[in-house]
Amino acid sequence: MNPFRYIDSNMKNLVSDLQLLIRQPSVSAKNEGIEECSKLVKKLLAKSGVKSEILRLKKGVAPLVYGEIKSKSNPARTLLFYNHYDVQPAEPFELWDDPPFSGKVKGNKVFGRGSADDKGELITRIKAVEACLKTTGDVPCNVKFVIEGEEETGSAHIEDYLKKYQKKFSCDGVIWEFGYVDSKDRPIVGLGMKGLLFVELSVTESIRDAHSSLAVLIKNPAWRLIEALKTLRDENGKILIKDWYKDVVPFSKTDLDIISKEPFDEKSLKEEFGVDSFVGNLRGLDAKKALVGGATCNIAGIVSGYTGEGAKTVLPGTALVKIDFRLVPKMDPKKQVMRLKNHLKLKGFSDIDVKVFHGEAAARTDPSDPFVTQVKEAADESYGKSIINVSNAGTGPMFSFADILKSPCISIGSTYMFSRIHSPNEFARIDLLKKTTKCICLIMEKFGRS
Ligand SMILES: [Zn+2]
Structure with missing residues (x-):
């Protein structure tokens, strides 16, 4: 046999x-x-x-x-x-x-x-x-x-x-x-395989939750966090952190040749997730290139205040977001963390705490x-x-x-x-x-x- x-x-x-x-x-x-x-x-x-x-x-x-x-x-x-x-x-x-x-x-x-x-x-x-x-x-x-x-x-x-x-x-x-x-x-x-950098950003504005009538005086950490998040990435998915892409090597001719030959069932993928379009309206070869070699900044989860049933008028004391960044070859996770921290400082968000959970290279x-x-x-x-x-x-x-x-x-x-x-x-x-x-x-x- x-x-x-x-x-x-x-x-x-x-x-x-x-x-x-x-x-x-x-x-x-x-x-x-x-x-x-x-x-x-x-x-x-x-x-x-x-x-x-x-x-x-x-x-x-x-x-x-x-x-x-x-x-x-x-x-x-x-x-x-x-x-x-x-x-x-x-x-x-x-x-x-x-x-x-x-x-x-x-x-x-x-x-x-x-x-x-x-x-x-x-x-x-x-x-x-x-x-x-x-x-x-x-x-x-x-x-x-x-x-x-x-x-x-x-x-x-x-x-x-x-x-x-x-x-x-x-x-x-x-x-x-x-x-x-x-x-x-x-x-x-x-x-x-792409690499990954997983971080948690958190911000505290007051030592405890407050009645939301105090929102005229007490700052809301959720707004603060949203403002910081808005500086990380544009609506097309481009990461705005200084030097984020600095070490990335462009695709070689062979890479591009392989990528162009790779079939990509855009329609099935959209159907599977019930979406009409992709980030930045990417399609065809550009969508394939993004899958193979695009870096991402993804909000994996975001929490603050009351998210239960019905209404609760509360002003939360803290807000927290978990973010995963996909990295591509030559991006060193340690360097990227420094770049993220520098970026927040430069943009006036030194009060935002950065906790790193995981980093690995592509x-x-x-x-x-x-x-x-x-x-x-x-x-x-x-x-x-x-x-x-x-x-x-x-x-x-x-x-x-x-x-x-x-x-x-x-x-x-x-x-x-x-x-x-x-x-x-x-x-x-x-x-x-x-x-x-x-x-x-x-x-x-x-x-x-x-
Ligand atoms: Zn698994």
């Missing part, structure tokens, strides 16, 4: 193992089921023939599951799979059609928190290795699994893990934790790296025509991997782009899980041969 036929006839096991993973809640934000899930992952790896160990940094940090299998036929090349076993909180529970940790199968879909992000992706990689081992008694290249438990809270310690276990994790290529399949079932070979793999061709060929052969994407619009700790392990990183996977990750009724498509498992086999083969 060859690995592909093994995968075809073992899909039931893949789905039931994925259900096991979904049924073990592992919400990092609430430290719910993290230990238990790391042990379950270790068990599933063992079941598929991969030896693993649970690595720890210190108390209070989620353990990392590390798996390794050496190739007898080709011990010179090492491929590393990066995944995470933690999931987003499932709230609001009432919006789920079935309980979020049920792993319910309906037709071609497995539902549940983590079904796609990232337990579905993880299972395809484990099963691809299993398929090789069970049918050939070997893997086409050395394989390493790095499966962390804090991705959904921002991978706060992955860099520390990478530094501490740099030798253990050494490899020649990294397959990223997820990969998307577009609305026309074309897999996306992703070469990069990463991109060079499109001319041979690893890109290997992954692209594998994707073309297993799903049909694939698409190269210069950078995902989202963020992950890719910079740390590329920087510390000195390896190219590529994302490829089974996540249908509208599979509602981070939302109620998240699902994984079984047909895509199958194609991806085959694709991972092919990647190992091509990578091993190179």
